[in-house]
Amino acid sequence: MKVSLFITCLVDMFYADAGKDMVEVLERQGCELSFPKGQVCCGQPAYNSGYVENSKSAMKNMIKTFENAEYVVTPSGSCATMFKLYPDVFKDDPNWLPRAQELADKTYEFTQFLVNVLQVENVGAKLKGKATYHPSCHMTRLLGASEEPKKLLNQVEGLEMIPLPNAHNCCGFGGTFSVKMGDISEQMVDEKVNSAIVTEADYLIGADCGCLMNIGGRAERVGKPIRVMHIAQVLNSRE
């Protein structure tokens, strides 16, 4: 199966290891991977801040970049959701609407692709310890990927999953919200970190690097002992 990777800005620059892990997991499932070079950002930072017009050039670039892809797979529920919104952004543009729709239709978040397209739940991962899972908002509510990560994590050998209290509450990232509304974001992320700590888990697992950067960055700052891991890193663990 031919898969084009949409790696996202955060993974490209800050979390390349999570990207490499995703590559290895997908290759083990027999996928043939490519990385379309022209990809940059999906446009979400500008779009969510209200700058819809300014975000369109980034979106058009992505549409062109992935035009020949069969499947587009990304390690981010939030960025996948942005692709899914492209048809709405271009709804009044007859030239771009069909192209936007085509991209939206063939885009999958990583865990959705594994479970729903490749139909795998056990990827042979082994990781010892206790973990809790933070369901990212866009991924869970807007993209509808709530069960897929849990199915995959439940099959990881040696990993005990503990429910996260008030898991449904946002971690306070929200893109530019995290810096524009720092006072509020701080309260939200503190509660998320504390919820994770009370589970006594070794790992907080997520499927979106924005949330993980927020939760992990705050946990480090306040000295709370929990390691954040992208789900691709967990699924590629072989210890």
Added chain:
Amino acid sequence: MAMKFSKKNFTDRTKDNISDDFMRQAVASAQERLHGRRLDAAEELGNWEEWRSHGEEIRQHVLENLDFYLHQLSENVAERGGHVFFAKTAEEASDYVRDVVKKKDGKKVVKSKSMVTEEINLNAVLEEAGCEVIETDLGEYILQVDDHDPPSHIVAPALHKNREQIREVFEGKLDYHKTSKPEELALHAREKLRQEFLDADIGITGCNFAIAETGSISLVTNEGNARLVSALPKTQITVMGMERVVPSFEEFEVLVSLLTRSAVGQKLTSYVTALTGPRDEGDVDGPEEFHLVIVDNGRSEILGTEFQSVLQCIRCAACVNVCPVYRHIGGHSYGSIYSGPIGAVLSPLLGGYDDFKELPFASTLCGACTDACPVKIPLHELLHTHRRIIVEEEGRSPISERLAMKAFGIGAASNPLYSMGSKVASTAMKPLTKNDRISKGPGPLKDWTDLREFPAVGNTRFRDWFYDQKGGK
């Protein structure tokens, strides 16, 4: 209380409220309680998603045909001997009510809970005219007794207060000397209020839904106070937002079911009352005179715009009860009587961007509100629509942000520019990086690193690793 109740700016209001530990504890525990109850109540009904779709369909149908249903409603109210007044503005609405009260020589007014009467500043107008106004919903009563503390929640207006704080209010203002047990507090309020009901000349209610086909108005409460307000005083005035109408009792049943389950997790509240016109000959109670005030106050301006769906709202506060931002800042931070996600959408529409432009940005667009809404208002999308209008049409964002976003539009559309930018950033960040993290960032990074560590830029970007390992494709 008018819709806007605070002179402080949003940032200051938020700071004040974040430091209020009592409020935050009260809100968090209420949210958790209501969240569980709502899910149970939805589950119990079965086919919740179908119910939601049905609710949405009813509300959309009404909004598409609002002129027809309002006309039908007013004809039927008049037929049953009631008076109907269409108020274009808040002032027109409250002036009409004041004039009715004056004409009846009303001295004492009892009120059941109504957000729209807050919106039109009714209590202040009546008090200025020399009337005594008594709120009889327990939450509203507590706030009124506490020197007109503003409501912080559209269903549970005193949600921000815990029982100990309520005891203190009662002790200071109502000669109360018992414990903070809810039963004792409520009994004291009940004793105080009973005489007020008996003495009042005028009863003022809100309206959960008006039923067009019969000319009825409905009141959904747990305390029974609205029944006394509508049964004892000789004159009843009901104030409703112009969108709160349903075609018939058939649709009413669906919406009440959605309302009570979403608001408080109950199958039904203790009292669901439908009233039609003044008392008939032979009736033992009910008002001799009935007035229905239908308030526009900006609502018709919303019809036909991309915000029309906000008028589907049935004021259940399910969105407020799941909002992770409201959870930490409470209702008073919004500076509007309408708080939480619905307030962040509605307040700028009814009150303007000058006063409420920050509210649409006080959200992570997490979508919890949209998921919870029983009539499927896409609340987070409407927040985003406000953002777009505020920055693109109104040009109200800071110039630095506008320039940055313009640069983003150019940089994020071009791989060579992005590559150059990410390499420059990587080099620039190196001196700041210690132990794979940045603790004190410059410029725009500072807002992040004030609160959190920032990850170091990796030695190799993913794309470089991929080209190196697999060859560029």
